[in-house]
Amino acid sequence: MRFTTFRPPVINIVFGTFYRHHPGGSSIHPNPALFKNLNFTLPSTTESPTHWYIIGPSLSGKTTFLQILSGSHLCFPPSARSYPYLSMDEVPHRLRVPHKAIQYVGFNNDGLASSVTTSAYLSARYESKREDTDFSLRDFLLGNTELNPLKRPPEGGFNPKLFDRVVRDLKLAELLDLPVTFLSNGQGRRARIARALLSTPEVLLLDEPFMGLDPPTVAGLSPLLHGLASRASPRLILSARPQDPIPDWITHLAYLRGDCQIGAIGEKQVVLEKLRQYVREVWNGKSKEDESLPVHNLVHVGRTLTADGIDGEPLMGEKALKASESPIAQDAGVSRNIGEPIVEMNGCKVQYRGKIALGNWVQEIDGKKQEGLSWTVRRGERWGIFGPNGSGKTTIVSLICSDHPQTYSLPMKLFGRSRLPEVGSDQLPLTFWDIQARIGHSSPEIHQHMPRNLTVKEVVANAWADTFRSKAVLDEQAREKIKACLRWFEAELNPEFIKTSKLGSDAQESSDLQWADHYMFGELSFSAQRVALFLRAIIKNPDIVVLDEACSGMDDGVRNRCLLFLEHGETKSYSKNDDGSETIVESDASKSNNVKVGGLNENQALICISHIREEIPDCIREWICLPEANSGLPARFGVSKAPLGRDEKSWRRIWGM
Known part of the structure; x- marks a missing residue:
């Protein structure tokens, strides 16, 4: 008879409501409730893989949702959010707190890392004279970006095999000796993902990881992320815009409304069917469109990202594409006067x-x-x-x-x-x-x-x-x-x-x-x-x-x-x-x-x-x-x-x- 050991979830949120500021405090800024009565569980076991994709339009709170998972923002009641797996003996001591075990990687143009000094002006990245703080990509990936020689290197040690694999898969091998300020926008994105992977966190939150990457790189990056997610090394949660295709290995979706609330959450096919039904009812006049869940943001959802590129049709097929397309202005085809x-x-x-x-x-x-x-x-x-x-x-x-x-x-x-x-x-x-x-x-x-x-x-x-x-x-x-x-x-x-x-x-x-x-x-x-x-x-x-x-x-x-x-x-x-x-x-x-x-x-x-x-x-x-x-x-x-x-x-x- 086979016995299986119960392993508690990494993240467990049960009817939690979140705020940026204390709801009882006074603030000149609005302080609405975020994701009221949220239920979310990220299991620690890989026997039943759950790969999450958080989808939402601008201002829907994708980044806020990921921050909530990592422990940010106030939770009411406080006991509604917990991280039971992190207290297990099999978790390394350095990862037993959420801000260490759960890493967020965003692409908000604040530089490759807060510890790496970037150029003070645009042309600096192209100049031959280098500053002492212009670290190479290799140093950036290994965490060797401190000017203080007495400061300890990052915890966790160096894994040469993991380094070689990540660098190879993300096509960074030829860039290792370049200063990080020399990297292009897309190369910098891949570098941030690589550094996060090398820190071996329990959970990696990637905020729109495919944004800014060329089509061939996107098609190649998705299988790499799938491999990491399948091994739970680390567990991945990705966010995306409604028009972005869904990787074929994703199992669960959360679609966010425009008011920082959940529109639909659960298994991928169940969520897609719920959104499809909503669009049908609005188009057929059976229900009124919700201002926080506009139809034009939904109709592109459902296309699939495979290793060969984007495949499949969106929620409502060709009709959806035509309905959501921005119409061409009447004078778009007039002849132009080309000058000097x-x-x-x-x-x-x-x-x-x-x-x-x-x-x-x-x-x-x-x-x-x-x-x-x-x-x-x-x-x-x-x-x-x-x-x-x-x-x-x-x-x-x-x-x-x-x-x-x-x-x-x-x-x-x-x-x-x-x-x-x-x-x-x-x-x-x-x-x-x-x-x-x-x-x-x-x-x-x-x-x-x-x-x-x-x-x-x-x-x-x-x-x-x-x-x-x-x-x-x-x-x-x-x-x-x-x-x-x-x-x-x-x-x-x-x-x-x-x-x-x-x-x-x-x-x-x-x-x-x-x-x-x-x-x-x-x-x-x-x-x-x-x-x-x-x-x-x-x-x-x-x-x-x-x-x-x-x-x-x-x-x-x-x-x-x-x-x-x-x-x-x-x-x-x-x-x-x-x-x-x-x-x-x-x-x-x-x-x-x-x-x-x-x-x-x-x-x-x-x-x-x-x-x-x-x-x-x-x-x-x-x-x-x-x-x-x-x-x-x-x-x-x-x-x-x-x-x-x-x-x-x-x-x-x-x-x-």
Whole structure:
């Protein structure tokens, strides 16, 4: 007769309600109850594997939910949340407290780790002079980031086999000797996951781990996480946006409502069927749509992520896709006026200590072969830059924005002028400040360096400032633009915003913007921070708008409103139909001739970087796809006839899929 030893759960929450502040205390900030009467259990045994996926739109509390699991936030009653397994003898002594045993890994652009000093300004990551605190990726992964030689190394010791496997599986082997400040956005994400895995926690909470990774890397990372979860080494809990596919090995789902409450929780198929039934009833008029559980956020849920890519249909099949798609504006297909060149690269090759990071190929230009990247951007053009992580996309942006020191020595011109004096020319070279004033830029790097103690209004107004911390010089037109943007996106930016029946942000009646002077950038959710940086990049109609992963972290609805605002400003808004779909209509501001912020014009160029086709603006037509680093293959160029966000065929051709 076989006996099985009972093993208590790692996390056990029974009818717990949570608060950010004590409900009996006084605070100027709202303090609503979070996840009322929550029941959640994470077993310690692997006999019946339970792999959790926490899904929710922006502001639904995904990060808050993961923090609650790790022991953060006040629990009422206090006994409702416990960690019985951590007191077992088989658990190492160093892991017997939740904050050690349960590790949270987020991607909120605060740097690779709080103990690692990151660059104080954007161009520092590309400079040859290194600081004492610029640790290599190897040191970062091993925890050797302390300047105090007497400080003890991290507990738990070093496992060479685990190190080799994690580095190999996450494709970090060739990057081990690089300073962490050299890593691209996607490489940095993989590095954070690797470091967390090497600390061998009991539970690893990954907050949107697939965000910012290219499609091939996402497909490769999912099986690795599955292997870890299957061995319970560590146990994994992942979060994702509604539009993100669900890994095929996930067994349990928790779908979060927009008010930090649970919409559905349990086994995957049971939850999907419950959500499917809800969508059907709303579409058929049998039940009223819950404002905290909007249908348009649900219809993409249900696609599956496999080792070969994304498979299957969402909850309601093709009808769901059509209902949830952001409609194309009526004038999206009009002919464009292409103007003068404003970015000219004539054989650019970026290299560090003999190692080529960009342009390691031979390109054919007008029948002649030329080494390096040759590329021209003209006024009125809308470019997409694609390629795997580490292929040089952000390096191209740093050259255009003149953050990269090699901009001075490379064969390139910005706005028809060189960075250095030209022989026989009376033109003065462009200064760094001249270039910065003519470019609007939103990226994970900008997000990382933006001071958290600026108010929401100061972040948007920073478009008119010379540096992140200098005072913006504003005229009356600039002030009106800032007010218009804050009103238009109040639902996305104001944590205290009370939803009305209006869809989108076409609500001009709200004139009180005190919240924008009250809330700090660091107090906003990740999605709201991205919206603020997006507005900062486009608000003053710069000559070049650069959007590098600008919409990552936003759910479908927020992203669609941002992209519509990019192209049309206040002139267009969304109108919601009875079946949950949306229609683009003329806005109230346009009808009353009160538009303060317009969309892109023919004198501007747009450059967009994204790994998610739905995050690509409809106006993008021209594209460049960079090859895998050091593959020797040239960059590929093309033009899409249809919006890439809706043209699956063109999107697959770009990625060679």
